[in-house]
Amino acid sequence: MTTRICIIRHGETDWNVEKRIQGQIDIELNRTGRAQALAMAFHAAHHDFQAIYSSDLGRAMDTAGALAERLGLEVKTLPQLRERHYGIFQGLTSAEGAERHPEAHARYVARDPAYGFETGETLYDLSTRITEGIEWLARHHSGQTVAAISHGGVLDVIYRKATGRSLEAPRDFKIPNCALNWFRFDAHGWHVEAWGERQHLENVLAEAPE
Numbered sequence: 329m330t331t332r333i334c335i336i337r338h339g340e341t342d343w344n345v346e347k348r349i350q351g352q353i354d355i356e357l358n359r360t361g362r363a364q365a366l367a368m369a370f371h372a373a374h375h376d377f378q379a380i381y382s383s384d385l386g387r388a389m390d391t392a393g394a395l396a397e398r399l400g401l402e403v404k405t406l407p408q409l410r411e412r413h414y415g416i417f418q419g420l421t422s423a424e425g426a427e428r429h430p431e432a433h434a435r436y437v438a439r440d441p442a443y444g445f446e447t448g449e450t451l452y453d454l455s456t457r458i459t460e461g462i463e464w465l466a467r468h469h470s471g472q473t474v475a476a477i478s479h480g481g482v483l484d485v486i487y488r489k490a491t492g493r494s495l496e497a498p499r500d501f502k503i504p505n506c507a508l509n510w511f512r513f514d515a516h517g518w519h520v521e522a523w524g525e526r527q528h529l530e531n532v533l534a535e536a537p538e
Contacts, residue, residue, distance in 0.1 A: 329470040329514070331465065331466040331470055331471065331472060331473075331474070331513045332472075332473040332510065332521070333466070333469075333473075333474050333475070333476055333510075334372065334375065334475045334476070334510050334511075335478055335482075335483055335486060335509045335511060336368060336391065336395075336476070336478070336507070336509065337477075337483055337503055337505050337506065337509075338361070338365075338385075338387040338390075338477060338479060338505065339358075339360070339361030339364040339368075340505045341355045341357055341361055341387055342355070342358045343355045346421065348419065348421050349414050349417050349419065349420055349421070349425070350387075351411055351412060351413050351414035351415075351417070351448065352411055352413045352414075352418065353418050354386045355386075356387060356390070361387070362394075363532045364532055365391040365393075365394040367506070367528045367529055367532045368391070368528060368529070369395040369397070369398040370398065370528070371508075371527075371528035372475065373395065375473065376473060377395075377399060377401065377474055377475045378472040379401065379475070380392055380395055380399070380401050380403050380474070380475045380477070381404050381405070381465065381475070381476045381477070382403050382404070382405055382406070382409065382477040383405070383406070383409040383411065383482070384406075384410060385479070388409070388478060388479065389403065389405070389477075391506065392475075395477070406461055406464075406476070407461075408457050408458060408460055408461025408464070409461055409478040409479075410478075410482075411478075411479035411480075411482060413445075413447075413448040413449045414445050414448050414449075415445025415446045415447040415449075416432065416445050417429070417432070417448070422436075432445065438496075439497070439498070451485075454482075455489070455495060458482055458485050458486060466513035483503050483509060486518070487501060487523070490511055490518040490519055490520045501523070502524060504526050504529070505529075506528075506529060507525055508524075509524065
């Protein structure tokens with residue numbers, strides 16, 4: 329049986345704008361992020377979702393809540409959807425990280441899959457965690473369509489696994505806030521159906537999302 333999962337990055341935060349690494353620090357949505365969540369919910373509600381899952385971080389939960397309210401469904405938390413823990417880099421911009429921790433920053437830029445930022449997660453560990461969570465969703469919702477609200481680092485790993493890209497390869501794809509990313513999971517593996525659908529966000533602050 330096939331499971332379809334629409335995986336959505338949370339709405340924008342002020343730290344996204346500043347390009348500050350959030351990781352597992354709980355940063356709330358900003359005004360734009362809340363508007364994005366409402367626009368996403370209005371658009372995504374046209375799909376027949378049987379369940380909504382979310383990372384347990386607030387910015388994801390608030391984004392998921394907009395969709396859940398529209399559909400009349402409950403948001404179920406799935407910790408495996410939580411953002412990567414970036415250890416000593418959490419709360420820093422890339423420039424600040426390069427200045428304070430130059431050797432660590434070099435490994436970060438190189439996407440060293442065995443490096444865990446001293447107190448955080450390696451890419452290997454992150455990939456294992458995410459794979460366990462997604463495969464659980466695929467098993468428990470076999471034949472259904474579900475929504476999952478998560479984070480950029482999580483979507484990065486899922487996209488790579490579905491397209492055969494390595495964890496070490498430079499990121500050559502964008503992960504917009506509140507875009508819809510469609511995946512299919514079946515006996516043959518993980519597949520991307522559509523990536524980065526964001527037409528619903530074009531005028532997100534110019535007019536009401538409805």
